[in-house]
Amino acid sequence: MSESVVKNYKEELFDYEIYGRLANMEKDPKLKKTLFKLSEMERYHAEFWKEIADKRNLKLKNLNLLDKIKIYFYLIIRKLLGLNITIRILESGEEDDIAKYGRLSEMEEFSEDERRRLKEIMLDEAVHEKVLGNVEAKNVGDFVYGISDGLVEVLAAVSGLSGAISSPLLVAVGGLIVGASGTLSMAIGAYLSTKSEKDVKEQERRKLELEKSLDHNAVQLKLINFFTELGVNTELAKKASISLVDVAENILYPQVNESPIKSSLITGASYITGAIIPIIPYLFGISGIMGVFFSYLLAGLATFIVGSIIGVLSGVKPIRKGLQMTSLALLAALGTHSLGYLASKFLP
Template structure:
């Protein structure tokens, strides 16, 4: 019984925390569309917290507001948003959370919540939409940077390690490493551009096709939404009930718009790759050669 009470209060607090975070992020967001999205998410989380408060009140449990530490965390996310942008902030926020869809699925299966089963399944659907919407706010540029710098480090480190065994002059090893780094930068940049452009074109085609389907046969769109939510583990009857109301935004759920700029992606990948490529070359630029140069390259990597 005590464990169940703690679970109710914990869920109430988590939903309240998410509500306040998204509300705060919405207030400082300059992009109109993203601000509306964050506002909708905050309202969704508020309704979830009200659900848990109702259950707590029924059981005579006293709900508390957010603690000082929670408010500090919200302030931290606000600072991160101003410094690093919304994409990274949401990525950090979601990384610290458990899978809410799975959580509510398990709660709906608990006999203690048999009376609230329908409402819990409805919240589970909200969370599925929530996760899909947040999937539109991707931190792909971060991924481009990480993969670029990682590839640059590994490939050029391997190259200079081999060159140092065959060439005694450290400056020639450094030049060789930089040439390999430059060619790798060009290759990675082109790859990132084509990959992002291709993904964007495919998604746009799918979205246009879906928009035409909405005009011709809305029932088909409803079926796609039902199947999508069912695959996420949501009760089919619940999915059937809410899918008609989501037809207007079906393309955002089924085929999220790719916001990444192919040129920007290419530049970030190229810049990060050459940055990674320069690091293992530094020991040879300062005059180290042979085994000392190899060891130094591995150490600074």
């Protein structure tokens, strides 16, 4: 048990420090406030484990040099890739805190009061998880997925064209046409998707606000169901939901802050960025097998990087996701290249 106490104290202390540092970096006042609240929540959890350790005469360890280096690493990632990816990296590979505190709250090694507080921390972690899921706009996701689509589709297109056309300029022009049409399609789709999501969430928020004025119990029941689905004990969920009814819409239906126009522009820009990468060798006049080789090489490397980032965003192992996306992209391109080659042989 002593190792578990020391480990949990250090984890909570680390989270307190990193969320506080991220809050200090944040310019958006709402996000800054949210991150400071999360930091204070983690400080409270660390203090709980310190009390546990003091009662049992356990010696705790503060953050060491390696921990501080890790914090600086995350701050650099924040500057380069944004808050969303930074938080996903922070959360990836860690044990589910809701399940962990639920398990700890059932252990006989803790007193009745300590088990009660562990259940309260479990509820904190449930709210924490929901907040982190909505802490930043999906701009990074739009950009990454847009690049991925552009890479795969245009790589397949230029690969097929190079199998049928010997001129690198014509292959490049054909790839650019495919890229331009895809850019328009993706941008329009992103606009409609974001606007639809925003409209639906706003409608749900208005309905819930009206429901609060008419039937508090119905709203409380929705909160109870929400917390229990996250793994929170039913009795604790009932107790917490009473004080959270007034802000239920922020928990159940967080506001969508993305601008449909901004989402559209980001998706379109990312798609064309990805689309240009497989075309680069042909723009430099490289044709034939060498053009195909360098196109595949550039697109493969870019797809692996993008796939790894998607792995981080989706909670999948980054290297596995990168290799999976790269292999699928190259297989699609090879298939299309074969069709182009056959077309050049059998069509007049």
